[in-house]
Amino acid sequence: MNETSENQNGATRRPYLAMWGIRDQLCSHGNAMVSGTTVGAAEFEALAQDVLPDVMLHDEDDTVLIDPRLWGELQPAPLLARVREAIRAQPDLRLPADGDADTLLKRASLLRAVAAGQHPELGEEIARLVGQVCGEAGQRVRQAIDLAADKAPCKVDAALNDLVPFLDQLAPINLGDEGAPARLSARCEQVAGLGKWRNALPAPTFDSLRLSLLDDAQDAYGRALDRLVTERFENRWEKERDGVREHLEHYLETSRDFRAKVRLCTDDFENSSRRAKQTATALSAGNLVVLAEPGRDQIRAALFTHYKVASSTELIEAMRHDFEERLMAQAVRRGLLPSSERPPFRRLILALAVSDLVETFRTLLWEAVAGFYSLYEACEAYGLERLVADLVRRSRITSWFDGRDHQRFGITRFEVKMVHLPAATSPKDVTIRNLLDSLFQQQGFQNTACNGHARAISVLRIYAGWPLGIEGGNGVLLESYARSRRSGHLPHLVGILPDSRAGEHAPGVLKLLDRADLGSA
Amino acid sequence: MKETDPARSGNGRSGAGSDPAFLLLAAGGAGKDSARSAVRHHEAAGRPFALYTLAIDTDPSGFDAFDSAINIAPTREAVSAILSNPHRHGPACQALIRHHPHLLERESLGRGARTHRPLTQAAFEIHEETLTEGFRAAIHALLRQEHGDRIQPVFVGSLGGGTGSAVAILGLDFFVDGPRRDRMLLGLPPDLLAKPIAFAIDPYAHALQQTNEVAPDRILANIYATRMELAEYEKRGKGFQYVFHLGLGNDAGAVFSTIEQVCHANGLLVWSWMANYGYFKSRAVDGLDFEKVSCRYCGDDVPEAFFPAHERPPYAENAR
Numbered sequence: 155m156n157e158t159s160e161n162q163n164g165a166t167r168r169p170y171l172a173m174w175g176i177r178d179q180l181c182s183h184g185n186a187m188v189s190g191t192t193v194g195a196a197e198f199e200a201l202a203q204d205v206l207p208d209v210m211l212h213d214e215d216d217t218v219l220i221d222p223r224l225w226g227e228l229q230p231a232p233l234l235a236r237v238r239e240a241i242r243a244q245p246d247l248r249l250p251a252d253g254d255a256d257t258l259l260k261r262a263s264l265l266r267a268v269a270a271g272q273h274p275e276l277g278e279e280i281a282r283l284v285g286q287v288c289g290e291a292g293q294r295v296r297q298a299i300d301l302a303a304d305k306a307p308c309k310v311d312a313a314l315n316d317l318v319p320f321l322d323q324l325a326p327i328n329l330g331d332e333g334a335p336a337r338l339s340a341r342c343e344q345v346a347g348l349g350k351w352r353n354a355l356p357a358p359t360f361d362s363l364r365l366s367l368l369d370d371a372q373d374a375y376g377r378a379l380d381r382l383v384t385e386r387f388e389n390r391w392e393k394e395r396d397g398v399r400e401h402l403e404h405y406l407e408t409s410r411d412f413r414a415k416v417r418l419c420t421d422d423f424e425n426s427s428r429r430a431k432q433t434a435t436a437l438s439a440g441n442l443v444v445l446a447e448p449g450r451d452q453i454r455a456a457l458f459t460h461y462k463v464a465s466s467t468e469l470i471e472a473m474r475h476d477f478e479e480r481l482m483a484q485a486v487r488r489g490l491l492p493s494s495e496r497p498p499f500r501r502l503i504l505a506l507a508v509s510d511l512v513e514t515f516r517t518l519l520w521e522a523v524a525g526f527y528s529l530y531e532a533c534e535a536y537g538l539e540r541l542v543a544d545l546v547r548r549s550r551i552t553s554w555f556d557g558r559d560h561q562r563f564g565i566t567r568f569e570v571k572m573v574h575l576p577a578a579t580s581p582k583d584v585t586i587r588n589l590l591d592s593l594f595q596q597q598g599f600q601n602t603a604c605n606g607h608a609r610a611i612s613v614l615r616i617y618a619g620w621p622l623g624i625e626g627g628n629g630v631l632l633e634s635y636a637r638s639r640r641s642g643h644l645p646h647l648v649g650i651l652p653d654s655r656a657g658e659h660a661p662g663v664l665k666l667l668d669r670a671d672l673g674s675a
Numbered sequence: 676m677k678e679t680d681p682a683r684s685g686n687g688r689s690g691a692g693s694d695p696a697f698l699l700l701a702a703g704g705a706g707k708d709s710a711r712s713a714v715r716h717h718e719a720a721g722r723p724f725a726l727y728t729l730a731i732d733t734d735p736s737g738f739d740a741f742d743s744a745i746n747i748a749p750t751r752e753a754v755s756a757i758l759s760n761p762h763r764h765g766p767a768c769q770a771l772i773r774h775h776p777h778l779l780e781r782e783s784l785g786r787g788a789r790t791h792r793p794l795t796q797a798a799f800e801i802h803e804e805t806l807t808e809g810f811r812a813a814i815h816a817l818l819r820q821e822h823g824d825r826i827q828p829v830f831v832g833s834l835g836g837g838t839g840s841a842v843a844i845l846g847l848d849f850f851v852d853g854p855r856r857d858r859m860l861l862g863l864p865p866d867l868l869a870k871p872i873a874f875a876i877d878p879y880a881h882a883l884q885q886t887n888e889v890a891p892d893r894i895l896a897n898i899y900a901t902r903m904e905l906a907e908y909e910k911r912g913k914g915f916q917y918v919f920h921l922g923l924g925n926d927a928g929a930v931f932s933t934i935e936q937v938c939h940a941n942g943l944l945v946w947s948w949m950a951n952y953g954y955f956k957s958r959a960v961d962g963l964d965f966e967k968v969s970c971r972y973c974g975d976d977v978p979e980a981f982f983p984a985h986e987r988p989p990y991a992e993n994a995r
Binding site for chain 2: 169170171173174175176177178179180181182183184185186187188189190440441488489507509510513514517520547548549550551552553558563564565566568570572574600602604605606607608609612614616618619620621622623624625627628630631632634635637638640641643644645646647648649650651652653655656657658659660661662663665666
């Protein structure tokens with residue numbers, strides 16, 4: 155096949171259409187084209203870029219309350235003291251009454267068993283008590299971090315940043331008397347062997363010795379118990395401290411994410427503003443008619459009026475509230491949150507995509523401004539007849555048929571022309587809208603009263619009822635189809651056309667390029 | 676101009692004539708861009724009708740703007756699955772292994788199908804269960820919104836890319852009568868889903884923008900191939916209800932010189948059509964819907980009239 159030479163020498167136009175089986179094709183294809191108005195958005199987007207960070211970073215309460223005492227919660231010494239107190243109150247481990255040698259010996263034996271891991275129940279009880287005290291302290295700190303962070307997402311960074319070195323500088327734990335367990339064993343042995351001295355010593359001397367030994371043994375027991383508890387505490391406390399640090403790092407990370415999201419949103423508006431300026435001309439060349447936008451002062455004034463506020467601070471506060479409500483609705487719609495939940499603003503922002511945040515804020519602004527900006531007055535400024543002519547022209551179809559879409563060839567044209575004119579908001583708007591209505595009607599367009607945009611006119615034209623094979627682009631597409639073989643392209647899906655078994659070009663289709671001579675035959 | 680009665684136009688929500696809920700299936704990059712634009716219009720208009728957006732692409736970027744998304748990327752894992760058990764997958768996987776193994780080189784896999792439609796088809800075969808589940812979940816979500824008793828699937832995408840054009844054809848198997856549709860509608864009324872409608876971009880602007888020498892031909896070739904396949908599906912009675920095309924521009928000065936512009940326009944187009952569905956459908960029922968199945972082109976300039984019978988391909992053997 156020599157499709158190139160055909161192209162280069164013109165090889166006379168093929169006398170047949172560039173697709174097989176056209177007479178079997180359904181007339182279910184159509185061309186749809188839309189045109190519409192758009193309001194210039196450069197100023198609007200620029201304003202949004204300025205206002206959005208204020209709204210997103212606005213905190214309801216400027217004072218960030220993180221109780222400084224909270225940092226003391228994780229100080230190991232007071233925590234350890236509480237743990238010891240709790241364990242000394244434990245019935246199986248509490249210090250025996252003065253002079254009660256049997257109980258002391260039993261407790262000492264129990265303590266040795268726990269230390270050697272031979273009494274799991276009591277070991278677990280100690281771990282539970284240690285965990286309870288440490289866990290509660292850690293939980294209080296984590297809750298305080300969350301509370302502060304949720305309340306003022308971007309104002310607690312510094313305060314929380316201070317917590318990191320604080321955690322690192324916490325005093326190391328003194329494990330206590332290292333020799334206490336050995337001393338306890340020695341004293342216990344002495345107490346146990348005391349009986350043999352009862353008859354050898356005078357009674358007052360024996361009693362004095364016994365009390366002294368018991369006193370010493372009791373002290374050794376207390377120290378050994380503290381030593382054991384401290385060992386258990388040390389691991390648990392370090393784990394809790396690490397947990398708090400991890401929580402803090404997570405928060406600081408999400409705080410960075412929060413700030414990053416704010417930045418991405420403002421960047422988006424900045425880009426939109428720049429694009430709006432750059433593409434106003436391009437849009438005019440496309441299917442949209444660009445109407446004059448309101449000025450920045452007008453938008454600001456409209457916002458103040460809409461939110462019924464007098465100062466910028468009140469405005470930001472009102473917008474923040476409105477924004478948060480809308481984001482909640484969006485998050486519920488997206489299935490990110492159950493409708494019953496009310497997460498803090500920070501989490502809402504982190505949960506939603508930047509596109510959602512930007513679009514929600516844009517809608518909020520437009521709705522606030524819409525009541526104070528008349529689309530119809532902007533249309534009038536553009537020129538009503540000119541506007542209708544432009545919109546009608548730009549909604550013309552984008553498919554070509556070389557006259558084959560004709561009744562004579564079995565094609566019944568089906569054309570629908572629709573226009574959406576938003577509701578008028580003022581008596582003057584009503585007049586302009588009626589004028590536009592009648593101008594569109596003269597061009598054969600029907601106002602469908604659909605539930606369309608409140609701030610744009612849209613014109614929709616559908617021209618349908620033709621088979622795909624008569625569309626004028628097929629000839630050129632076929633040539634590209636053939637040329638693409640050279641690059642090893644696979645244009646087809648597998649198993650649909652019987653002569654393209656593995657996605658390659660169908661030989662039967664390529665034949666359409668082979669026989670340009672047929673027309674002259 | 677007299678306004679059309681909203682109730683008659685179908686925009687009123689009451690009665691049997693109420694509009695369906697729309698399931699917008701955004702296929703491929705251009706489909707996602709178009710659908711995003713449609714969603715923006717939908718939000719700006721206060722979400723006046725039930726709409727669920729589902730993106731299907733081989734490139735997961737931008738999925739977060741949709742109600743849900745199905746990633747059918749031909750990942751390394753997916754390719755390993757094909758290579759290790761080719762016969763457990765469909766014809767596309769087998770054909771790729773047998774005839775075009777270079778497309779499955781792990782090192783050359785990137786994001787997207789890079790205009791190779793069979794790659795998307797192979798991904799479709801691998802992800803069939805995920806797709807069924809994704810479509811089903813979307814239908815359930817729309818039903819939960821309690822809007823009407825009918826769902827109108829609407830495909831948006833470009834016919835020239837590697838993903839959108841393939842999904843437009845392969846998706847038909849899920850939405851037009853057949854076992855996949857039955858499986859998807861398990862336990863639901865079988866007539867819940869209307870026959871799908873497509874808004875297809877003919878991406879001439881995209882082709883003309885390409886700096887790579889071969890890319891324009893590949894894109895344009897895909898348009899042609901997709902058109903052939905659409906026609907083939909129509910012949911099998913499995914085509915779209917309507918396919919609305921959007922080209923490069925018109926003779927009145929509207930030119931979409933970038934893919935972004937055409938996607939933006941397509942988004943507005945799709946959304947406007949959905950918003951005007953009642954008005955459109957009430958007219959199409961009396962005209963287009965009957966004519967599209969009864970009318971046939973009867974010009975003399977079809978190839979079958981020129982080529983001798985023995986030179987015709989199988990799909991034109993019995994053409995009139």
